[in-house]
Amino acid sequence: MSLRTPYVCARCTVRASRSLRPVILSHFRSQRRNVSQTVQTDRPFRVAIVGSGPAGFYAAYRLLGKVENAVVDMYEKLPVPFGLARYGVAPDHPEVKNCEDKFTEVAASPRFNFIGNVELGGTLPLRLLKPHYDAILFAYGAPKDKRLGIQGEDALRSVYSAREFVGWYNGLPEHRDLNPDLTAGEDAVIIGQGNVALDVARILLSDVDRLRQTDIADYALEALSSSKINRVRVVGRRGPLQASFTIKEVRELLQLPSVSFDPIPRDLLPPDDVVSALPRAQKRLIQLLAKGSNNDPSTATKSWSLDFLLSPECLNWSPVFPHRLSHVRFARNELDPADPFSASAKVTPKYLSSGKPAKVNIPANTFFRSVGYKGLPLPGLEDLGVPFDESRGVIPNDGFGRVTVPPSSEAGSRDILPDGSLISHLPGLYCAGWVKRGPTGVIATTMTDAFSTADAIAADVAQSGGALLNPSNERTGLGWDGVRAEAERLGVRATSWEDWERIDRAERERGSQRNKPREKFGRVEQMLGVL
């Protein structure tokens, strides 16, 4: 086993308070015992990674580098890899997709197998994997989005989830048929102030000819070129200091040609002395918001605004044209006056002097909700004893990606977390990325997070010799070869990395005919059709 740096058990690196000393000492002692039971390293250490987005690939990259005999089988629902790098990153951010170059490098390893077009928990039950692997790593992300729970949200026209809209313009088969109506009127409202909301705003406000040079789906270009939307409001329930967008995305919108920005009312921004005392990132963001855009509203063709302290209550349709959305009613909020400028400040409903709650109507013909993604349990997790935290949308873990269960369960080994709570680990089961820590952060965040999970696996291999998921006498060590026959019987038609390369070439070819880097296949049948 070659680990690049001397290994210090991650669980032992947590800052040891006095009260934890006995625990940590006993942990070291237990490690010493385990290390003496050494282990064969000649047989492959078989890892199944569920999901082929940045979390799965960065974990595979680190694991292949740290565990010499690791062999990774990466399972993906779609015939093609890369998850949100391909289907979530905005088409006008090609540089962010450069991480795919690294993933392609990883996939060139003979110790890496891509198994696409396999829906684990769907066509292929998860439990079929267990006997054939030494570890299973869940990195399947957050497949749904949060709802607002307001009246009218389920309308079939004019009301969209930002997640679906992003999937649609990025060529994701699941949302190929969303067909959003962008011709209903001039006003669009986006609820939520994260980077997904700003991506949607930028796509709606951008010059279509600029988007033509990207890999945005052709059908989306067509819909966007007939869009009537020229006014986008990005609405949040809290204030500027509590918004979750990042500065790069704001700056891009402020610099869009021929698009003006409504100045943010001064009283919503903190006073200068508060601004200068803010942490650097927040300070720069507030300064940028205060500066606004240089574009002249009188010559701009489109405009946008950030609207704060508003919670949507209901959607209202036109009395004359009942299919036409006319406006959204909002309740006004106010920030906790004791602490209005902290990032975690709470809001409460605002009341008028009459004692009535303050409301406001905002015109809207097209409506997007963008209040965050949501993790879901993969069907069949329970067969492996893996719990799911529904409220947080994550698989419970020890912070390093080892799946944990409450200590009352029989399975796993007991451990004490820094907060004093008892947990048990489920050996051989791990998670990384959004299903581990929730759907936030940029690719760099997921990279760090996936590395920490891979490091935890490497540490556990070093400690146990690799018989993690199954006892030595029960593991087949076959990986995909052990699963394949049953999968084929169930009707699975898996795609390989070479298949993806063929699809990739065909997509680039389609793109070059349109002077674009790529034209994705919007349907799974089309992808499989080139094989």
Added chain:
Amino acid sequence: MPVTARKTARPRKQPVWKQVDTPRSLSATTGMQHGHITPPKPGEEINVSFIDKDGEKWDFQVSEGDNLLDIAQANDLEMEGACGGSCACSTCHVIVEDPDMFDKMEEPSDDENDMLDLAFGLTETSRLGCQVLMSKELDGMVVRLPSMTRNLQASDFQAKK
């Protein structure tokens, strides 16, 4: 006379899996070559040192115009360039050890600062490696690779509301 390196530059080392394996195929979509640097001409070497995450110091002699990300990757230091060196992520974050050296450098652009705002362990002398081009003025510069890991906090285990 060039300063003698305390530790000579390691030869380009491949990731472990590349050392043990022969890649089965060259992908048609092989990405851009990272870590491309020009060997310095005799007499025009510029000295730069990296302190890695384990506190080890590595000294290199490089050419004018090479950037810190390429230098680190060409010498197999643990530095990722997720966006391929296009100033669109924060994975090549470095910390300039000497504040006076930092002041000698060109001001980071707004775009670079926007990315640095998202970096782990940001400091007053942080830069993105891909944006720092070596020049004679920066001869002798020492940069530190920040630790990407963070300590676990009790709050990591509490349900977020």
